[in-house]
Amino acid sequence: MAMDYREKEHAFITIEKDLKGGKVPRVVLLCGSEEYLIEWYAQTLIRRYVSDACRALDLVRLEGDSLTLERIREGLETVSLMSERKVVFLPDFLPAAGKAVRGFPESDCKALAEYLPQVMEGSMLLMCVPDQEEQKPKKNVIRQAVEKCGKVYDFQPLKDKQLHGFIEKRLRASGKNYRPSVVSAIISNSGYGNKAINYSLYNLDNDLKKVIAYSGEEITASDVSAVLSVNPENNVFAMLDAIGRNRKDEALRLLYNLLESGTTVFSLLRMITGQLELILSIKEMKENGMNLTQVQKKLGVHQFRVKKAAAVGGNCSVSYLKNILSEAYQVDEHIKTGLFDGQLALEYFIAKL
Structure with missing residues (x-):
């Protein structure tokens, strides 16, 4: 047996x-x-x-x-x-x-x-x-x-198809209407599958209850965005994307929003390095001829995180991403050795790039 x-x-x-x-x-x-x-x-x-x-x-x-x-x-x-x-x-x-x-x-x-x-x-x-x-x-x-x-x-953690089933079962039980794109939006906006943050099925179930309570007769993608937009992971992706587009003002605004929402400096830094490692890995694999399906299978992360990370790193070179990641590691060292205050170190990280 x-x-x-x-x-x-x-x-x-x-x-x-x-x-x-x-x-x-x-x-x-x-x-x-x-x-x-x-x-x-x-x-x-x-x-x-x-x-x-x-x-x-x-x-x-x-x-x-x-x-x-x-x-x-x-x-x-x-x-x-x-x-x-x-x-x-x-x-x-x-x-x-x-x-x-x-x-x-x-x-x-x-x-x-x-x-x-x-x-x-x-x-x-x-x-x-x-x-x-x-x-x-x-x-x-x-x-x-x-x-x-x-x-x-x-x-063990749910894979893509299983995660879809988990979410759809709870949305159906609510008695409200929804489109398939709503399920994808929930997965994309949630932190499930991201090992850099503590987000489990308990968190996802709680977020689903919030989305259901917030929505009207039909659950829409805008309802999902309104409820889950506070997800730190999404803002970190957006911040890194702003850095890649040389929009440092936008990146700093997102940084302040994250800190004001209660995200600690070390938690934020852990997410930044985790996302950068993911973006760099995907970029290198794509340059070696792998498609996103192969990348997702190799890395074992949800396809929505792979797509989001691939989009953020799309216009960046491997050498540029390695440089950003190296700078992020230095920020961690500067904070731990007391060279910089936590927030100041993150501001310097964005300004330097």
């Missing part, structure tokens, strides 16, 4: 199929870097198998001091009479990621791994463990046991 869901299909597609087909096993591990999806499907599974009327009896939540091997077994071996399954829920179970936790020694991890194939019909062990590292997970006895007798749903 072992399978690497990152390579085959996204975990949310797999779990939706399993829920629809009644194929969710008795032992489940929800993990990965997308905490929103982990929490969403944990609650979905609980609602699916536990009756609301018997939730207090048929849902056993174990964490902290209550998390012991004995209590896990006890919960799983007490069969529900009212719900479809008795669910033992471990919401942040670090041992499933190979991490130590107080009160749950390695010997208990091995004993639990050996016990998992014995989980009886009518019970479910539901384990969750977020992991921000977007890389192949380290093997550990519990995860290996789940792969053999249950199922691991590894929720």
Whole structure:
């Protein structure tokens, strides 16, 4: 039953199929870097198998001091009479990621791994463990046991098609009309997929609620722009574009807007260097004969960020972009060594180019 869901299909597609087909096993591990999806499907599974009327009896939540091997077994071996399954829920179970936790020694991890194939019909062990590292997970006895007798749903960041589906599902649920271009505008204007800023599906879901609440009977691109125009990433792209067009007055205005909106100097500098690295990489790949589709696949970033970065770097040479990036690195050094005040260093960065 072992399978690497990152390579085959996204975990949310797999779990939706399993829920629809009644194929969710008795032992489940929800993990990965997308905490929103982990929490969403944990609650979905609980609602699916536990009756609301018997939730207090048929849902056993174990964490902290209550998390012991004995209590896990006890919960799983007490069969529900009212719900479809008795669910033992471990919401942040670090041992499933190979991490130590107080009160749950390695010997208990091995004993639990050996016990998992014995989980009886009518019970479910539901384990969750977020992991921000977007890389192949380290093997550990519990995860290996789940792969053999249950199922691991590894929720990694959504790709383009999946992200479209996520957004469209929520727009449809609002009952409002919208055109396909609105979905593209939301992706383009949001910060999802940009590792330089902390923007997850939680942020995207919240922004979608804002767009829906702001709009009338139909959600338009102007509604999206009005709500998401404060996204720092977009203003950084615009600032870099202004620098490339030698519009330093415009670039400085965007810089002040970003600082006044609460964006910190170091956060802003991290976005600037991140965007410049992306723009330079795309420029070099295009000059080596790669098209945007190939570039997007190679870099693993959303196509909208690739298109936006390609547009910003379109009229700039590779040597010019390397020079700007080098200057940005120097700004970081000047601030950290105390040579310049943060805002002054960024102003000097723009004026010097």
